[in-house]
Amino acid sequence: xxxxxxxxxxxxxxxxxxxxxxxxxxxxxxxxxxxxxxxxxxxxxxxxxxxxxxxxxxxxxxxxxxxxxxxxxxxxxxxxxxxxxxxxxxxxxxxxxxxxxxxxxxxxxxxxxxxxxxxxxxxxxxxxxxxxxxxxxxxxxxxxxxxxxxxxxxxxxxxxxxxxxxxxxxxxxxxxxxxxxxxxxxxxxxxxxxxxxxxxxxxxxxxxxxxxxxxxxxxxxxxxxxxxxxxxxxxxxxxxxxxxxxxxxxxxxxxxxxxxxxxxxxxxxxxxx
Amino acid sequence: xxxxxxxxxxxxxxxxxxxxxxxxxxxxxxxxxxxxxxxxxxxxxxxxxxxxxxxxxxxxxxxxxxxxxxxxxxxxxxxxxxxxxxxxxxxxxxxxxxxxxxxxxxxxxxxxxxxxxxxxxxxxxxxxxxxxxxxxxxxxxxxxxxxxxxxxxxxxxxxxxxxxxxxxxxxxxxxxxxxxxxxxxxxxxxxxxxxxxxxxxxxxxxxxxxxxxxxxxxxxxxxxxxxxxxxxxxxxxxxx
Numbered sequence: 001x002x003x004x005x006x007x008x009x010x011x012x013x014x015x016x017x018x019x020x021x022x023x024x025x026x027x028x029x030x031x032x033x034x035x036x037x038x039x040x041x042x043x044x045x046x047x048x049x050x051x052x053x054x055x056x057x058x059x060x061x062x063x064x065x066x067x068x069x070x071x072x073x074x075x076x077x078x079x080x081x082x083x084x085x086x087x088x089x090x091x092x093x094x095x096x097x098x099x100x101x102x103x104x105x106x107x108x109x110x111x112x113x114x115x116x117x118x119x120x121x122x123x124x125x126x127x128x129x130x131x132x133x134x135x136x137x138x139x140x141x142x143x144x145x146x147x148x149x150x151x152x153x154x155x156x157x158x159x160x161x162x163x164x165x166x167x168x169x170x171x172x173x174x175x176x177x178x179x180x181x182x183x184x185x186x187x188x189x190x191x192x193x194x195x196x197x198x199x200x201x202x203x204x205x206x207x208x209x210x211x212x213x214x215x216x217x218x219x220x221x222x223x224x225x226x227x228x229x230x231x232x233x234x235x236x237x238x239x240x241x242x243x244x245x246x247x248x249x250x251x252x253x254x255x256x257x258x259x260x261x262x263x264x265x266x267x268x269x270x271x272x273x
Numbered sequence: 274x275x276x277x278x279x280x281x282x283x284x285x286x287x288x289x290x291x292x293x294x295x296x297x298x299x300x301x302x303x304x305x306x307x308x309x310x311x312x313x314x315x316x317x318x319x320x321x322x323x324x325x326x327x328x329x330x331x332x333x334x335x336x337x338x339x340x341x342x343x344x345x346x347x348x349x350x351x352x353x354x355x356x357x358x359x360x361x362x363x364x365x366x367x368x369x370x371x372x373x374x375x376x377x378x379x380x381x382x383x384x385x386x387x388x389x390x391x392x393x394x395x396x397x398x399x400x401x402x403x404x405x406x407x408x409x410x411x412x413x414x415x416x417x418x419x420x421x422x423x424x425x426x427x428x429x430x431x432x433x434x435x436x437x438x439x440x441x442x443x444x445x446x447x448x449x450x451x452x453x454x455x456x457x458x459x460x461x462x463x464x465x466x467x468x469x470x471x472x473x474x475x476x477x478x479x480x481x482x483x484x485x486x487x488x489x490x491x492x493x494x495x496x497x498x499x500x501x502x503x504x505x506x507x508x509x510x511x512x513x
């Protein structure tokens with residue numbers, strides 16, 4: 001993650017020459033700081049430097065903050081879900097290593113997004129919402145392991161589609177786009193692992209990749225999460241027709257996006273009233 | 274900067290000596306060869322034909338701009354598709370478990386579909402078929418096949434993640450995004466076959482403390498791929 005490049009994509013939205021000077025001098029100071037190592041961990045960045053950047057309320061920046069806060073909301077959901085799962089004891093002992101790793105990634109994503117939103121873009125990171133993972137008493141993920149796994153799969157596959165759907169909305173910032181892509185593929189790795197774990201346990205027949213728009217043995221409430229995944233056409237090319245490869249396999253080879261409203265519709269099932 | 278990214282693969286990736294020669298060759302080719310207008314499918318409207326450099330025999334040039342990035346992806350998908358085509362003909366596959374047969378069979382189809390998609394999307398701008406070299410892989414050995422599959426899948430993810438920022442077209446960015454997450458699904462599955470039930474599916478070797486997967490640039494990716502590709506790939510005109 002190259003914060004220098006990120007700062008370069010942001011312009012101070014201020015008419016004050018003093019503010020502008022301060023912004024650029026801070027950016028230069030930051031640039032020097034960055035010379036010590038290309039991969040500066042965000043946690044290691046002195047907040048005094050970042051906090052001094054003036055308002056960056058440019059339309060682009062406001063839009064980036066909006067997208068990243070949306071991502072942060074989803075990461076809050078995922079992190080809280082895995083933390084509660086690990087705390088509850090519902091996860092079978094040999095599988096804990098898997099969910100500890102996933103939990104660690106989701107927590108890292110939460111902190112990373114908070115840092116970028118709050119201290120790089122000078123926005124306000126959204127607070128963690130209250131969650132109801134029973135979805136109004138319909139699920140018991142923290143006392144029933146198959147349910148825990150089912151919702152985990154649902155969240156990860158949703159996360160993949162959510163990030164994919166925002167790629168175009170952050171493409172004006174190379175660094176934010178690259179960071180989003182780098183989270184996106186981690187979510188896809190999680191999804192693949194959880195899907196295959198469910199099948200290994202005889203709970204489903206799903207593979208690591210999504211076949212057609214199938215929900216497998218997940219509850220019907222997850223239909224919206226997989227709707228559209230059966231798509232075979234990309235850029236106007238029907239790949240099944242082009243190649244003669246069966247539609248199921250072609251559908252598996254491309255994951256599909258969801259837009260913000262679709263994802264928030266899914267996530268809202270798990271928000272506490 | 275661009276000149277430093279020139280092209281000699283294998284062990285001579287960065288070789289300032291070769292630059293002058295290459296520039297001359299390019300000019301020569303530009304004068305002596307008529308470039309072919311792009312007629313790819315739908316997504317690629319117009320491109321800078323003037324900048325397209327015809328390849329020398331035994332060498333391919335990825336080209337410029339979005340077409341260059343698509344050719345880059347096409348090259349990687351060619352490599353992956355060729356690999357799995359060999360896998361399913363080999364004795365590891367013949368004797369593999371049902372689960373591993375399903376996975377390898379799926380991956381062969383997915384990568385072939387990706388390859389054919391890019392070829393069609395690029396139309397006349399597509400690079401030719403790469404000559405691959407899998408002599409370092411033992412297709413009768415599970416360890417060797419899975420190790421190579423892990424290399425290819427992880428490399429593919431890092432390549433797409435690194436290249437996304439250079440795409441101008443939002444439509445192409447979305448398509449790349451649709452493919453990269455499937456490559457990541459593959460990578461996680463292969464890693465789990467190698468070390469089942471562990472955290473390796475998303476290991477610390479490829480994911481940093483911010484939870485971000487590694488990205489690799491063109492030079493890193495093509496250097497890694499060069500072990501398996503005989504064809505010389507000129508990526509000097511890719512965006513930077």
